[in-house]
Amino acid sequence: MSQPTILQKTLRMKTAVDGVGLHSGKRVRLKLMPAPSDSGLVFVRTDQNRPVEIPARAEHVVDTRLSTTLGRDGVSLATVEHLVAALVGLGVDNARIEVDGPEVPILDGSAAPFVRLVLDAGLREQKAPRKVAVVKKTVTVQDGDKTARLSPASHLSIHCAVDFRHPLITDQRLSLEVTPRSFVRELATARTFGFKREVEYLQSRGFALGGSLENAIVVDDFHILNPDGLRFPDEFVRHKMLDAVGDLALAGHPVVGAMHATKTGHALNHRLVTKLLAEPGAVEIVSLGDVREAKPVPATVELPMGGLELA
Ligand SMILES: [Zn+2]
Numbered sequence: 001m002s003q004p005t006i007l008q009k010t011l012r013m014k015t016a017v018d019g020v021g022l023h024s025g026k027r028v029r030l031k032l033m034p035a036p037s038d039s040g041l042v043f044v045r046t047d048q049n050r051p052v053e054i055p056a057r058a059e060h061v062v063d064t065r066l067s068t069t070l071g072r073d074g075v076s077l078a079t080v081e082h083l084v085a086a087l088v089g090l091g092v093d094n095a096r097i098e099v100d101g102p103e104v105p106i107l108d109g110s111a112a113p114f115v116r117l118v119l120d121a122g123l124r125e126q127k128a129p130r131k132v133a134v135v136k137k138t139v140t141v142q143d144g145d146k147t148a149r150l151s152p153a154s155h156l157s158i159h160c161a162v163d164f165r166h167p168l169i170t171d172q173r174l175s176l177e178v179t180p181r182s183f184v185r186e187l188a189t190a191r192t193f194g195f196k197r198e199v200e201y202l203q204s205r206g207f208a209l210g211g212s213l214e215n216a217i218v219v220d221d222f223h224i225l226n227p228d229g230l231r232f233p234d235e236f237v238r239h240k241m242l243d244a245v246g247d248l249a250l251a252g253h254p255v256v257g258a259m260h261a262t263k264t265g266h267a268l269n270h271r272l273v274t275k276l277l278a279e280p281g282a283v284e285i286v287s288l289g290d291v292r293e294a295k296p297v298p299a300t301v302e303l304p305m306g307g308l309e310l311a
Contacts, residue, residue, distance in 0.1 A: 004289070005129050005288065005289025006129060006130045006288040006289055007125040007126055007127070007128065007129060007130060007289070008037050008038070008093040008094060008125070008126045008128050008129065008130050008131075009091050009092055009093055009094070009123045009124065009125055009126065009130075010034040010035055010036075010037075010092065010093065010094040010095060010123070010124055010126055011032055011033065011034045011092065011095055011118065011121045011122070011123065011124065012034070012121055012122035012123060012124040013034070013121050013122065014031060014032065014033045014034070014121070015031070015032050015033075015117050015118075015120060015121040016029060016030060016031040016032070017029075017030050017105065017107070017113065017117055018030075018105065019105025019106060019107045020105060020106065020210040020215075021078065021079065021101065021102065021103025021104070021105060021106060021210050022067070022079055022103065022106035022109075022192070022208060022210045022211055022215060022216070023066055023067065023078055023079065023103060023202075023207045023208055023209065023210065023211075024078070024101070024102050024103045024209060024210065025209030025210035026101050026102065026103065026210070027101070028099055028100055028101035028102075028103060028104070028105050029099070029100050029101075030083075030097065030098070030099050030104060030105055031097070031098040031099075032095055032096075032097055032117060032118065032121065033095065033096045033097075033098070034094070034095070034096070034124065035094040035095050035096045036094060036126075037093075037094060037126045037127060037128035038094070038128055038131075039094045039096075040055055040056065040057070040093070040094060040252060040253075041055070041056040041084060041087055041088075041092070041094070041095050041097065041249070042054070042055050042056065042095075042096055042097065043055075043056060043070060043077050043080065043097045043098075043099060044096060044097065044098045044099070045075050045077060045099060045100075045101075045102075046098045046099065046100050047100040047101060048075055051098075052072060052073055052075040053072070054070045054071065054072045054075070054077055055252075056070065056080060056084050056097075056249065056250055057250055057251075057252045058250040058251060058252070058270060058273045058274050058277060060072055061250065061270050062076055063076070063078070064265075064266040064267040064269075064270045065266075065267070066078075066202070066207060066208075067079035067080075067081060067266060068080055068081045068243075068246065068247055068250070068266045068269075068270065076102060077099060077102065077103065077104065078102060078103040078104070079103050079104045079106060080104050080246070081242075081243050081246030081247055081266065082104070082106075082109075082110065082111045082114060082192075082242065082243075082246060083097065083104050083111070083114050083246075084246040084247075084249050084250070085111050085183075085187075085188075085242050085243070085245040085246030085249065086111040086114035086115045086117075086118060086188065087114070087118065087249075088245060088246070088249040088254055089111065089115070089178065089180060089183035089184070089187070089188065089245055090115060090118050090119070090123070090180050090183070090184070091123070091180050091254075092118060092123065093126075093130055093131075093254075094126070106192070106210060106211075106215045106216075107215065108191060108214065108215055109191035109192040109193075109215040109216045109217070110188060110189050110190055110191045110192070110231075110239070110242070111187070111188040111189075111242055111246075112188045112189040115184055115188045129287045129288050129289035130254070130287075130288045130289075131253050131285055131286065131287050131288070132253050132254045132255070132256050132285070132286055132288060133251045133252065133253040133254065133255045133256065133276075133283050133284075133285055134152075134256045134257070134283065134284045134285075134286045135150050135151060135152050135153070135255065135256065135257030135258075135276065135282065135283055136152060136281055136282060136283060136284050137152065137279075137281060137282050138150065138151040138152070139272065139275045139276050139279055139282050140272075141268055141271040141272045141275055143267070143268055143271075145262070145263060146262060146263040146264055146265070146268055147260075147261070147262045147263075147264070147268075148259065148260070148261045148262075148264045148268045148269060148271075148272040149259065149260045149261075149272075150255070150257045150258070150259050150272060150276055151257060151258045151260070152257060152258075153256070153257050153258035154256070155177050155178075155179075155256065156177070156178045156248075156254065156255055156256055156257065156258075156259075157175065157176060157177045157178060157258045157259070158175070158176055158178060158241045158244055158245070158258075158259045158261065159173075159174075159175040159176075159258065159259065159260045159261070160173065160174055160175075160237055160240050160241045160244065160259075160260075160261045160262075160264070161173040161237070161261070161262045161263070162236055162237045162240055162263060163263060164236075166195070166219065166221075167221075167222060168219055168222075168223075168224065169219070169236045172234040172236055172237035173237060174186075174234060174237050174238060174241065176241065178245060183245065186238065187238050187239075187241050187242040187245065188242065189231050189232075190231065190232060190235045190236075190238035190239040190241075190242050191215070191216060191217050191231065191235060191239060192215070192216050192217070192239055193216060193217035193218070193219065193235070193236055193239060194208070194211065194216055194217070194218055194219075195218075195219055195220070196218055196219065196220040196225065197220075199211055199216075199218060213225060213226045213227070217230065217235065217236075240261070240264065240265075241261075243265075243266065243269065244259060244261060244264065244269055247266060247269035247270060247273065248269065248272075248273060250270070250273055251273050251276060251277060251283070252277075253285060255276075256286075259272075
């Protein structure tokens, strides 16, 4: 029996948001707009003499030290991961993302504001079937005690463990099948986090200049410094999984496979995706339907999000 055709999706209309970059501290305007079938997620730096288009793909990753930074022709764009996670997590295949500065705004440090933006704009199905990156054989990358692995599976699932040898963040682990509903409920609102000492050090070196308790969880040796505390007791591991959703999407298509990650971060996630794409026979790009069978579709798509509460 053949699978029903699943069509690509884009935004129903344009939308925009302003905010500061976490590391640059610079104010930027981000516009999300619909894009044609098979164009993927494409960032555009609009503050250049000529707009520079940077597809959200692993081959354009130029830095993974503090966030995932994309670059092309000497122009870069930092901290793309939470926005990419929101788009892919909600099932958006194609979007043009214009940014008039060097970094995607951090907003509240999670993907929730981007989710709200996309849901407010709405989604529209397109004529072409969705293409997915199906993992066909296990690939693993390692860096000391950090490991990340992708294995064949029928859906995207992420199994993640963190241990920062910190009283508040020891041995958090979580497994999740990633669907639009589970992404929004379980991962989207989890915020980025930092240790007070590291934040101070980074700021002394000119990084994390936009960082504050408004857009990150900050912990010292024994306390959460944010007055309202955590959104989940295990918000840290959830944020690592959110980052992984964004970083995996840089395969260029939604990944179908099981990711096991221990103490992973952007650098290892990027190495994993790069290895998946480079290793012969490790991944197959599969179309979820026949373009000739694709039927006219309603103008808008309702996501199954009843009763959702975004923090
Ligand atoms: Zn993050």
